[in-house]
Amino acid sequence: MADQFAKGIEFEKKAEKKINGWGLSSSKYEDAADLYQRAGNCFKLDKSWDKAGSVYIKLAGCHVKSDSKHEAASAYVDAANCYKKTSRKQAIAWLDKAVSMFLDIGRFHMAARYCKEIGELFEVEQNFEQAIVYFERSAELFESEEATSLANQCKFKVAQFSAQLAQYPKAIKIYEEVARLSLNVNLLKYGVKGHLLNAGICQLCKGDVVATTNALERYQDLDPNFSRTREYKFLADLASAVDEEDVAKFTEVIKEFDSMTPLDAWKTTLLLRVKESLKAKELEEDDLT
Template structure:
């Protein structure tokens, strides 16, 4: 059957499901298997949704899954309702408007938190954050959902997952020039990881990023911060990141940007600069010489 045939069959199933729902609400329907009719309607909506998916009619698929989710909730099938809302969200993500996807995912989150399933709720907050950062380009809202996910993960002692979310928050906060917030997170995650034998070498990256944020705000704070991180984590002192930071201190004192960029080039030749580091380094360059330009 081609896609148009699947779509027609899906529309017919939706109509049959609607009839079952209406009949279940009548007096006689309530007396004679009202709940069974609602359960059958749930199955029909789900089947229709999958047929719409095969026809690539994503909005119709999302709407059908939403109908199934509402009926599952009516039957107190919370898990099935949440699953249907997730299916609806995934369908709506492939169509416009993206807002419908977020509404469905939030509905699922509400159910999961009511059930005490905070790890699953956190996972779907991340999905919403990713929609905001990649599709809707609303970074403030993405940050809010990453923060909520981190809170849920922390409550479930999933500290590694919480840290991943917090690092996203720190990265975006720095981009939005919310440096104190970014610094606090990088220091927190750095402190947490430096005592972990498997993760301690990541600590130098987080202290490096915290230091860059300090440099953009205030030279004296940057100097004090670098010293504090060296004291907290002695391995940081011998790192290439720390040596680069100390060159920055010299350049800031002497107002010599050329010294910095020779060192940045050398650093980049070993560890390629990503977009975040490039942005922060350009801001430091502006601090040193008062204009922006190419780091290369």
């Protein structure tokens, strides 16, 4: 492996010599592309990720000159995969370039896949606003390709981050819409109660007990089976505790549900917000008395 970097430099020099030399334009770029590909492989073996990334960008440039847009987009993806090791910012930039190129040639499924990947990189960065942008784009593209399951995965990410950013109506709309559409698909029916539970928790976060009660009635109309689930009872008991402004009851309801069905970090965070809001009201009333 020790000489892989030196081999990579040699292949890169040969590629540049091809481009700068005489010859038919298309063939010299094709020859240079082959040499850049070899250089990139050598730099990857050497784990020289930045160097490999820069070479794959040059490789993409050759494919653009040869009017091979699919190969160019794939080279940008290769560059991004290398930059993931050293710079998420660079990785995002080149994946975005690949997405634009895949859209140009009508490869919507590929564009959706890499939009999703960009969303995931922004998620790692905890830049939820930008993550939402790319997961929304990805969902739209997957839907255009009738890849419903993949589209829903992206929609759930949008809903998750929207709720984290206190954009509750947006999250509620997504969970309710997916629940409604899932009722008509046998393979997706089992997930409906979970989607309605998430929507209901977001309703509670809005702090409007009447709206939450109305939502629970709508959910029963949407899916008559929902009222017989533990998820429905959980939401109804929480709404009752909020209405009574009873922090102890609210806490006990959560504890009981969690002992049977452990709550994930997202639900716990949102329910904690509701509890803190209840506590604040309690303190206000104590101050008044």
